[in-house]
Amino acid sequence: MKTIHVVCALIYDENHRIYASQRGYGEMKDGWEFPGGKIESGESEQEALKREILEEFDTEVCVEEKLCMIEHTYSSFHLVMSGYWCSIVEGHMIMKEAEAGTWITKQTLDTLDWLEADRKIVAQLKQIEWK
Template sequence: MKTIRVVAAVIRSEDKIFATARGYGEFKGQWEFPGGKIEPEETPQEALVREIQEELDVKVEVGDLIDTIEYDYPSFHLSMDCFWCNVTEGEIKLKEAEDARWLSKDELYSVDWLPADMGLIEKLGGVFG
């Protein structure tokens, strides 16, 4: 099975985290943390800075690794490095997502998360809020 390596940003502002709904593809409308594929010769942190700039038109500071989520989708294996991030420059603009929300700890389960991201939500419950 093919492995796809991606990064995800858990952008935090006060007591909320930022989530987006996919605007395209097989999982359109389902919720995820913004991010994307790691290109050859890129570190996960470099990939995250680039992806967030492309998707949200902001600069982020990449903080600590929260976890690496491993998840088997039907046609590929996903390996997702998830980092705490802070917006350091700009206002968030949705360039690819169809919707976005700032979610408090009590609202984490109010959206339809992608399965891999759900694994991260379960881990965040104990360290967020």
């Protein structure tokens, strides 16, 4: 089974909210996730995350500390995903590929239909103090 390494951004704002996006394409279309993507050859996790958020949301982020590394096996691949706290340097999360996007609070985490791997991060977010 193929293993895919990805990164995701836990982009927070001054109101202790985190940005979530709804996939607009692929076999997991319509599922909610923390934005990010695949790490390309020669990239660090932080470089990949900056590139992905700039490409998909026209927004520059500052990648801060790593929150988690989770693994999840889907039917056709094994996912290894690292999640990083990020803050916005410039931009307004303009959706180029996502179906929808929203700012969530700890109280609204359970209102979205999360992709299976992202549910593991949601479970961790419920247990910690947010930025």
